[in-house]
Ligand SMILES: [Zn+2]
Ligand SMILES: [Zn+2]
């Protein structure tokens with residue numbers, strides 16, 4: 129963790145559990161009903177928070193966690209020695225919890241209607257612009273003043289949600305199977321057209337240069353030159369000071385990535401020879417190669433066209449052996465799926 133000079137603070141707020149009024153964090157008692165802020169009512173971030181510039185407020189923010197009087201419970205600043213309410217010795221008191229990282233306030237409602245005079249106020253307002261009455265917190269924000277769950281608490285699995293997602297996924301699989309994998313009908317087809325393409329690649333070992341590759345170079349690489357690029361990733365956190373204010377702390381970490389230039393000797397294609405035909409016996413070009421070269425042979429296409437009562441159907445055999453069974457003019461039984469794709473072919 130890294131703290132910059134010129135510490136930054138914002139004022140928090142708390143919701144009175146007695147009357148639901150939102151109070152500024154610096155207030156020790158509710159502006160509406162006068163109740164003191166209980167120890168268990170936590171501070172939360174205001175929707176309209178600003179960086180504090182006022183010297184007195186800054187001083188209060190830096191003073192440390194407030195102390196709840198051990199006799200009457202009133203919040204007192206860390207610098208006080210006796211309770212402002214009952215005069216009790218604050219040595220008997222308890223410091224407020226501090227150090228929590230606070231989440232941003234949920235967006236305020238567009239408007240808040242005054243319960244006293246019915247005037248519409250801005251959603252972030254704390255008091256009515258017409259009559260000055262305290263505005264009550266809207267229901268969705270109320271949960272914010274309850275203590276957040278302990279971070280170590282095991283997360284509950286929402287079985288209903290996951291069950292729903294699972295059921296939907298299974299239905300999708302069934303629908304997919306019904307359309308593509310379940311045979312829907314069979315038709316007779318005559319082989320009318322055959323087509324194939326092959327490729328012969330001549331390869332030799334060549335030095336291949338790589339540049340700016342992320343990660344580590346392969347073990348057999350040479351002419352290796354690497355550099356590390358670092359960048360700083362910073363994140364702002366709003367930390368409860370336990371006195372109605374929060375400090376904005378910047379946390380930074382450095383991420384590094386390695387980039388390398390290198391050369392590797394690899395089998396590299398230096399020339400390709402293609403052949404094609406309209407029968408069911410694919411053949412390859414056989415170029416003469418030198419002793420330090422090799423050839424790689426691949427079938428690029430095998431296709432059988434059937435003429436059926438449903439129109440022309442294409443089928444791609446999975447091996448040369450299967451392809452060679454389709455003599456021109458022979459008749460086969462084609463099993464098709466719901467969208468008319470050929471699933472299998474039998475004599
Ligand atoms: Zn109140
Ligand atoms: Zn007291």
Ligand SMILES: [Zn+2]
Pocket residue numbers: 242243244245246247256257258259260261
């Ligand atoms: Zn009002």
